[in-house]
Amino acid sequence: MDLNQRLKDRVVIVTGGASGIGAACARRYAAEGARVVIGDLDADGAAAVAGPIGGIAMRCDHTDAAQCQALVALALQHFGAVDVLHNNAGTGWTGRFGDMPGEAARRLLEVGVMGPILMTQAALPALRRSAVPSGGALLFTASGLGLHGRPMIAAYAAAKHAVLGLMRSLALELGPEGLRVNAVCPGIVDTPLVRATTGGWGPTEQVLENFRLGTPLRRLVQAEDVAASAAFLISDDARNLTGTALLVDGGAHEA
Template identity: 65%
Template sequence: MKRLQDRVALVTGGASGIGAACARRYAAEGARVAVADIDRDGAQAVARDIGGIALACDHTQAADGAQAVAAVLAAWGRLDVLHANAGVGWTGRFDATDEPTMRRVFDGVLLGPTLMARAALAALRASPARQADGAAILFTASGLGVHGRPMISLYSAAKHGVVGLMRSLALELGEENIRVNAVCPGVVDTPMVRATTGGWGTPDEALEMFRRVTPLRRNSTPEDIAASAAFLVSPDARNITGCALLVDGGAHEA
């Protein structure tokens, strides 16, 4: 069933990992997809595969977000789904961090999605989907956006901010039938995670450690996250807004 037929979606961080899997899934469900990323070549590779368009976009720059939305409207005349997925990783001791690091993490994790949502709002308000089952904003937050863990304070703080933004926007935009939700992954084997597992041994050791303490005894895959993301932006979720959906094998309940 092609739940996203006729829909237009913009996915940030779509060149890699979870964002790439979501872009592919949205396209498989019938959507036209714009793959936006700071990694232009990676975005082009995914866009080529799925018949979408690639947009060079640094989501921490307001002008880039505005240009990305304008490019989508120029290509397809509408925007129905914003998936603000891009983010940056960080782990470390809180007492060993410094202000530039705080600014980098908060910008990359929280400011970027905030700017993207602001940039997309007018286009989402004009979306024909709003008259049907709803235009949609989806954030990739994290299990660490609803729970804490040692050695990842800055990232967790910023992801809690993403969940807070989602909850407030869901209330603010509900009467306009713009649904706002977040998907909250557990550990997923992606380049970002492999680059930031230093506190827990090698990347393979860290991934295995997280797998062992997860109730379902598996880490999430990008495709696991994409399946839930596709549901949340689809007509099947027309009565769902303000939801932070954990997709983590139970890890954050354990």
């Protein structure tokens, strides 16, 4: 087996693939031989990532069931299958819980929880038909904040705890059908999301430096580090892993 081509010819849908962690995952999957389909609110950004890696992209708001169906239809039309769904798109908010506008909380949960639910429902029939011998795979980008709490980010932590509840329950429900369901749980990664939404914790550079100092390894997690773990989880190297929440946080959870 060519270990550099673990995902050869597998059709992988990545939501939120226009930027940050999702873009790094899309590039990594393609480098390992996958055919990548990106759905993102940012159509131009998604096309800019998909083009150079031989993938395809479309504007897709994963909180809208019809748009999720359209993304799956695009994958089937161009590549004839869906072997993996990586639910990655998300958004954030930091600040004092009592100050969070209700609408911001509603949107955060809509994007963070309803999006993955609707996208998964849309992709399930195709995932069940995957011809990959080890079966179709679902992957969620959760967070270290799906496993523990932190001040000034309660609604986001609630959304990520929900994602892990979804992941674990689907692993049990879909396992007998041969589908694997896992999550990657990054620590803080310097992405546009972090720069736009961690102001409630302080200036971004300070937030990143504090996090780095809080890791036993004293180094920040890169989007490419998350992508390497994600590629493992959707590959046959993880064929006996399901219901796993894999932390990629430099050991910060132990500190």
